[in-house]
Amino acid sequence: MIKKTLSVVLVGLVVAVYVSKTTHAQDFNFDKAYQDYVYSLTLHSQAKSDYEKAKTFYLANPTLTLKEDARKKTLAYVLAQDEILRVYLQALRMKIIEIKGLNSQEKDTVVAKLDSEIAWFKTHKEVFKEGDPLEDLFNKEKETESRYASDTAPIIYDALWTASYGEIASIRNLQEGVYKTLNNSINLGVSEGTLKIDPFNRWFSDIENMIKQMDSVNAKSKAKIVKLYDGSSFSPKSTYQSAIEELAPNTANLKQMNGFLEELLNTINSEYQNSK
Amino acid sequence: MENQPIQPAPSTIPNQEPISAQTPVQIPQPPKNLLKETWEKIRSNKKLFWLLISLFSVIALIIIAGTIYKLAMGSGTKEKTIVQSPTPQATAQETEAKPLDLVQKEIDSLKSSVNDFDINQRRLTPPTLDFKISF
Numbered sequence: 001m002i003k004k005t006l007s008v009v010l011v012g013l014v015v016a017v018y019v020s021k022t023t024h025a026q027d028f029n030f031d032k033a034y035q036d037y038v039y040s041l042t043l044h045s046q047a048k049s050d051y052e053k054a055k056t057f058y059l060a061n062p063t064l065t066l067k068e069d070a071r072k073k074t075l076a077y078v079l080a081q082d083e084i085l086r087v088y089l090q091a092l093r094m095k096i097i098e099i100k101g102l103n104s105q106e107k108d109t110v111v112a113k114l115d116s117e118i119a120w121f122k123t124h125k126e127v128f129k130e131g132d133p134l135e136d137l138f139n140k141e142k143e144t145e146s147r148y149a150s151d152t153a154p155i156i157y158d159a160l161w162t163a164s165y166g167e168i169a170s171i172r173n174l175q176e177g178v179y180k181t182l183n184n185s186i187n188l189g190v191s192e193g194t195l196k197i198d199p200f201n202r203w204f205s206d207i208e209n210m211i212k213q214m215d216s217v218n219a220k221s222k223a224k225i226v227k228l229y230d231g232s233s234f235s236p237k238s239t240y241q242s243a244i245e246e247l248a249p250n251t252a253n254l255k256q257m258n259g260f261l262e263e264l265l266n267t268i269n270s271e272y273q274n275s276k
Numbered sequence: 277m278e279n280q281p282i283q284p285a286p287s288t289i290p291n292q293e294p295i296s297a298q299t300p301v302q303i304p305q306p307p308k309n310l311l312k313e314t315w316e317k318i319r320s321n322k323k324l325f326w327l328l329i330s331l332f333s334v335i336a337l338i339i340i341a342g343t344i345y346k347l348a349m350g351s352g353t354k355e356k357t358i359v360q361s362p363t364p365q366a367t368a369q370e371t372e373a374k375p376l377d378l379v380q381k382e383i384d385s386l387k388s389s390v391n392d393f394d395i396n397q398r399r400l401t402p403p404t405l406d407f408k409i410s411f
Contacts, residue, residue: 034399041403048406055411074409084403092400138410145407156402164395171389178382185376244395254390262383265376 030094033087040080040087047073047080071134078141079128085144085152086121089114092159101169102162110162113155120147154228157240161225161247165218168250172214175257179207182264194275195268207260214253221247 054073058066093114096107124147127140183204189195224243233239318325 044403051409059411070411078409081405081407085405088400088403095400141407141409148405148407153402160397160400163397163400167393168395171386171393174382174386174389178379178386181379248395251390251393251395254393258383258386258390261386262380265379265383269376 028094030091030098033091033094037084037087037091040084044080044084047077051077067134071132071137074134074137075128075130075132078137078144079125081141081144082121082125082128085148086118086125089118089121089152089156092156092163093118095163096159096166099163099166099170101171101173102166106162106166110155110159114159117152117155120151153236154233157236158225158228161221161240161243164244164247165221168214168218168247168254171254172211172257175254175261176211178261179264182261182268185268186264189268189272195271200264200267203260203264207257207264210253210257210260214250214257217247217250217253 051070051073054066054070058070093111096102096110096114099107121144124144127143128137132140186195186197186200190197190200221243224239224246227233227239228236318328
């Protein structure tokens with residue numbers, strides 16, 4: 001009986017720990033992931049500086065002791081490189097998850113790619129052993145370099161582009177919500193005879209053209225970013241930059257759209273004032 | 277005094293109830309015995325016993341989970357992250373109910389969102405990496 005009771009309590013404890021961990025995981029957000037990234041940048045920078053100093057000392061005076069010190073510092077540095085990439089990818093992942101303007105398919109596609117890279121760097125860190133000679137460390141770091149060039153870099157730039165695209169979409173969704181409200185308010189005023197449809201009818205058409213223009217800019221930019229994966233990209237960074245240049249006019253378009261909405265609102269208010 | 281005749285004893289004591297009619301006096305049991313007796317009763321009823329055990333386990337688990345949660349979250353003095361509540365989206369149904377001055381607030385908020393927006397995501401610039409480590 002005591003055994004049964006103990007097993008019930010034990011199972012309960014396991015459940016309690018699981019629940020606690022799940023709650024904690026839910027609290028992990030972009031801000032925390034970004035803080036982790038900033039902290040890891042400091043560690044990475046320190047490891048790099050230590051490695052460079054140790055390398056210089058050894059090359060100036062190639063003793064066994066200095067070689068051993070350089071080996072240790074190199075090991076610390078290569079581990080820091082894997083770690084900084086893992087933490088950076090994690091921050092990108094949280095950024096994408098928190099963007100409201102992206103639909104679930106757009107999010108899932110990028111998040112799945114980021115997850116696979118995060119898993120690779122987590123596993124690859126374990127490839128480095130404490131007693132690895134320098135030559136092994138150099139060879140193992142080549143694996144990281146190769147992975148970064150072939151898989152990680154395109155995914156990073158894809159995620160960065162998706163973040164910008166998603167943020168624009170978030171603002172656009174809100175703008176379109178405001179536009180609908182104003183549009184309905186004008187239609188109501190017109191039907192009640194308190195507002196005239198002129199000049200609003202022409203303004204609606206201008207605003208809708210602006211929405212179409214933003215869609216067109218998005219489509220052009222999207223067509224550029226897909227080149228990251230079709231083999232036609234010269235370098236992931238340049239492909240990303242070209243896609244961002246294509247997307248950039250939408251920043252100005254968003255500003256102009258805000259201006260249009262404000263103008264619409266002010267005119268409605270003044271028309272109501274005049275009709276009183 | 278000695279010559280006075282002895283009065284015969286009365287056959288019944290007046291105004292006194294017969295002993296058999298009196299309520300028996302209950303001696304209170306010590307609480308320890310009472311608990312022991314209750315426990316034995318519960319133990320003899322298997323269904324009741326397991327029901328109570330389950331109930332107490334659940335209560336204990338809730339307490340443990342609460343303690344773990346509190347420990348994991350840190351003490352109450354820890355700063356809490358302020359999560360900005362999402363700006364409500366305007367819908368057609370709200371049109372009549374929503375005064376236009378709320379729309380002005382939404383436009384102001386949109387202006388600051390556009391001003392804060394960084395298309396180059398500078399905060400998330402990839403780290404500078406050096407893979408050429410051989411010497």
